[in-house]
Amino acid sequence: MGSPARTAGEKADFKKELTEVVPHLRAFARGLCGRPDMADDLVQEALLKAWAAQDRFEPGTSMRAWTFVILRNAYLTDMRRNRFRGDYDExxxxxxxxxxxxxxxxxxxxxxxxxxxxxxxxxxxxxxxxxxxxxxxxxxxxxxxxxxxxxxxxxxxxxxxxxxxxxxxxxxxxxxxxxxxxxxxxxxxxxxxxxxxxxxxx
Amino acid sequence: MVCVMISASFLSGNRQKVFEVLTSSKKPPRPAEAPRKKGREQGSERNPEWTQGLRQLYNSVVEEPLPGNFKDLLDKLDKTA
Structure with a gap:
């Protein structure tokens, strides 16, 4: 929002970088909420939010840090809705x-x-x-x-x-x-x- | 888990056990006679052995093959944009 329109190249870069951090998002989510299926749901949710907010990502900054913030917020919101209970992953x-x-x-x-x-x-x-x-x-x-x-x-x-x-x-x-x-x-x-x-x- | 290596580590005498070790360690299996006590005591406070387990826990997920639905999701988003 408010940032200059992204070029096609920048958009492609965003998608590429976002794709690259998915394994890290999964790892962070797994640590946060324990169960793999719930963790992956959380990652999907974070990806959707990151995608919707991509104009706010500053190219050249850390995609991993940026998406972790989004994932973390999604986690906190879901936790308050009682979706995750820190279940143990067998x-x-x-x-x-x-x-x-x-x-x-x-x-x-x-x-x-x-x-x-x-x-x-x-x-x-x-x-x-x-x-x-x-x-x-x-x-x-x-x-x-x-x-x-x-x-x-x-x-x-x-x-x-x-x-x-x-x-x-x-x-x-x-x-x-x-x-x-x-x-x-x-x-x-x-x-x-x-x-x-x-x-x-x- | 794709990359689980099983290394048999035979401790002396009756303490024979089989350990599964995560492969993320590129290290060879521990020598049977390695004095593990030493490392543990030395690093106990500052850097206990389990700290690398946190990394392992994280890396083991990072190294998992990515389920296809994530790529599908991103491709779908890309097309609808």
């Missing part, structure tokens, strides 16, 4: 991540996934962006619409929590059926969404 169940010496049970990738899903959403997304997606703290702060210090603190807390869960082998099941817990999660999400209105809201 598809990752059996892979061994590390097999620490002196510990009877190795750490499985599924343990990590489950542990990740028990984190409060704002810490989970911060850790996903920085620890999994390889974004800098600055980029992650921009994606989440918050201060760099906030991201650093969230990542730090997320890491500490995962470390405790994974090294002690005590990964709590998320109390999804628990009304109070669910309300608390929704309140957190409201807070998150309120802090981030920079992005494309379709």
């Amino acid at each position: 598809g990752v169940a059996e892979r061994v991540l590390t097999a620490p010496a002196g510990q009877e049970e190795p750490i499985h990738l599924s343990d990590m996934h489950r542990a990740l899903l028990t984190l409060p959403p704002e810490r989970r997304e911060a850790l996903l962006l920085v620890g999994a997606g390889g974004f800098s703290y600055e980029e992650a702060a921009e994606i989440c619409g918050c201060a760099i210090g906030t991201i650093k603190s969230r990542v730090g807390r997320a890491r500490a929590a995962l470390n405790t869960m994974l090294t002690s082998g005590s990964i709590p099941q998320r109390a999804i059926g628990d009304g109070a817990a669910h309300r608390a999660i929704l309140e957190e999400l409201d807070g998150l969404a309120a802090g981030n209105r920079v992005a494309v809201n379709q």
